[in-house]
Amino acid sequence: MSRSRVKILIAGAGLSGLSAAFHLGQREYRIVDREARPGGLCRTERVGDYLFDYGGHLLHLRADSVRGLVRELLGGRLLEMDRRSSIYSHGVFTRYPFQVNTYGLPEEVVLECLDGIRKARAEAAGAPEPSDFESWVLYHFGPGFARHFFFPFNRKFFKMNLREMDTEWAQWSIPRPTLAEAEAGATAVSAKAFGYNARFFYPKGGIEELPKALTAGLSRPVETGVEVVGLDPAERLALLSTGEEVKYGRMISSLPLRELLRRCRNLPEELAPGRDLDCLSVRCRNLGLEGQATTTDQHWIYFPEERFPFHRVGVYSNIHPIGPDLVSLYLETTFRGAGVIDVISSSDPELDGLRSTPLWSESGRLVSSSVMNIDYGYVVYDERRRRLLPRALTWLAGCGVECVGRYGRWEYAAMEDALIQGREAAERITGGRA
Numbered sequence: 001m002s003r004s005r006v007k008i009l010i011a012g013a014g015l016s017g018l019s020a021a022f023h024l025g026q027r028e029y030r031i032v033d034r035e036a037r038p039g040g041l042c043r044t045e046r047v048g049d050y051l052f053d054y055g056g057h058l059l060h061l062r063a064d065s066v067r068g069l070v071r072e073l074l075g076g077r078l079l080e081m082d083r084r085s086s087i088y089s090h091g092v093f094t095r096y097p098f099q100v101n102t103y104g105l106p107e108e109v110v111l112e113c114l115d116g117i118r119k120a121r122a123e124a125a126g127a128p129e130p131s132d133f134e135s136w137v138l139y140h141f142g143p144g145f146a147r148h149f150f151f152p153f154n155r156k157f158f159k160m161n162l163r164e165m166d167t168e169w170a171q172w173s174i175p176r177p178t179l180a181e182a183e184a185g186a187t188a189v190s191a192k193a194f195g196y197n198a199r200f201f202y203p204k205g206g207i208e209e210l211p212k213a214l215t216a217g218l219s220r221p222v223e224t225g226v227e228v229v230g231l232d233p234a235e236r237l238a239l240l241s242t243g244e245e246v247k248y249g250r251m252i253s254s255l256p257l258r259e260l261l262r263r264c265r266n267l268p269e270e271l272a273p274g275r276d277l278d279c280l281s282v283r284c285r286n287l288g289l290e291g292q293a294t295t296t297d298q299h300w301i302y303f304p305e306e307r308f309p310f311h312r313v314g315v316y317s318n319i320h321p322i323g324p325d326l327v328s329l330y331l332e333t334t335f336r337g338a339g340v341i342d343v344i345s346s347s348d349p350e351l352d353g354l355r356s357t358p359l360w361s362e363s364g365r366l367v368s369s370s371v372m373n374i375d376y377g378y379v380v381y382d383e384r385r386r387r388l389l390p391r392a393l394t395w396l397a398g399c400g401v402e403c404v405g406r407y408g409r410w411e412y413a414a415m416e417d418a419l420i421q422g423r424e425a426a427e428r429i430t431g432g433r434a
């Protein structure tokens with residue numbers, strides 16, 4: 001076994017690890033990733049003429065500093081556009097978000113939603129906000145919106161009892177309109193853009209252009225195909241799949257937290273359940289089509305109803321056209337747990353589901369069909385996470401390990417957060433002089 005020393009070991013070269021390395025500049029560090037190329041979830045695969053990301057990856061940039069960095073890295077290759085997103089339910093498309101766009105739904109559905117939200121808002125006045133997701137939805141939107149969108153969509157997506165789920169993620173991601181806005185949305189398509197994702201950026205060539213540009217700006221190469229297989233946090237030792245043992249001063253880790261805890265020697269007993277933190281994995285069915293394959297101009301569409309196996313269909317070629325009459329789209333389905341995705345082989349419920357929607361046109365021709373399985377897709381905000389996360393992160397920080405990124409910190413975080421957290425970790429380690 002060979003031994004080496006490094007001041008800073010960056011484990012994982014997704015956006016958060018790359019951002020940390022980028023902001024460390026000329027300082028001494030090593031960055032390793034077990035995959036064959038950097039980028040993590042922000043990679044793009046080419047299948048013939050078609051480009052597919054690992055699920056829709058659109059940049060919602062709120063911080064000026066990140067916007068500036070991304071513009072500097074991608075320059076004229078950055079596309080910017082307003083969201084075109086809808087929901088397909090009750091046999092009609094309505095605009096996203098549902099709670100301000102009931103216009104177009106069957107009248108009885110609209111009335112039930114409005115009646116429910118009026119009562120909910122009257123009852124909520126002065127009452128404390130509930131902490132579980134199911135009660136939170138009823139508190140803010142009432143039983144009509146719950147029955148026609150929030151409950152079916154979120155049960156289908158999270159595959160868990162919504163009463164056992166925290167609301168931390170919903171606080172920033174689900175827009176809560178005023179009663180007047182919800183009422184106005186029943187009589188006309190809402191002109192106001194609601195939500196954090198109303199406008200977005202996307203690089204020409206696919207989302208991987210962003211990690212590629214970051215990688216090009218590093219002072220050291222990313223060591224790919226190198227896995228962190230063991231960790232002794234107390235001794236600050238990492239064991240790599242090459243057989244090398246690295247003594248580090250500080251570590252910046254974007255490994256999924258539960259993977260990191262599984263690799264830790266001498267983990268305190270009270271943190272052992274952290275090795276089983278819960279998450280959803282995601283299956284993306286990617287389709288390449290030719291001809292007038294779809295009439296939709298939407299970027300993505302949600303499917304709350306159980307009769308469709310997928311919860312979302314996205315059309316990459318409506319964001320980044322790849323050629324005349326070429327359509328690339330993905331069907332996204334979640335599974336509970338990591339690495340437990342069935343490969344559907346004997347029947348094709350996804351394609352059958354798509355064919356049964358107005359998105360499908362018989363004048364199109366299916367050219368390619370491929371699958372991407374994402375082991376770590378969405379973090380589950382349950383009691384175990386609430387209990388263990390702060391303690392695990394504090395213990396690791398005490399051992400010199402800065403956890404960053406969506407799975408490193410086990411949270412529902414976006415690409416912008418990954419870029420910020422990587423930079424902040426670099427700044428903490430260098431005393432703000434990164």
Ligand SMILES: Cc1cc2nc3c(=O)[nH]c(=O)nc-3n(C[C@H](O)[C@H](O)[C@H](O)COP(=O)(O)OP(=O)(O)OC[C@H]3O[C@@H](n4cnc5c(N)ncnc54)[C@H](O)[C@@H]3O)c2cc1C
Pocket residue numbers: 011012013014015016017032033034035038039040041042054055056057058059060226227228229254255256259282374376377378404405406407408413414415416418
């Ligand atoms: C389906 C889906 C859609 C999304 N859509 C959006 C969106 O539209 N907009 C948005 O802003 N965000 C989106 N996100 C979130 C976004 O992908 C993440 O926030 C971001 O990419 C996380 O970057 P990261 O560096 O933290 O993690 P990752 O990209 O997961 O990077 C972690 C890296 O660690 C490496 N690694 C793991 N284990 C080891 C090991 N033992 N040794 C060495 N290396 C290891 C991995 O190979 C990987 O490269 C989406 C996520 C998913 C799953």
